[in-house]
Amino acid sequence: MESITLKPCPFCGGKAExxxxxxxxxxxxxxxxxxxxKCVILPETGAYFLKQQAAAVWNTRSDNA
Structure with missing residues (x-):
């Protein structure tokens, strides 16, 4: 099975799950x-997706943010 990598939290740098x-x-x-x-924002994707889609939504953001 393919490993799915999640970017860290864009606000605190914490691990995503x-x-x-x-x-x-x-x-x-x-x-x-x-x-x-420690994260005061605790972001999440909000909606539920297939696992690959949830990772893609989470990981889609500007690298400059």
Missing amino acids: FANGGYWGRELFKVKCSNKD
Whole structure:
């Protein structure tokens, strides 16, 4: 199985993690910052996606941000 790499949180640099969102014909996920103690924003993708799609949404951002 292909390894999925997640960029760190764009606000605190913390590790990103997948959160399982259940199963509606397929297993769905969102990605969120796991740095609950230090990240004041705690961003997440919001919607649930297939795992590869959730990673693509999370990783799509400007490298200058």
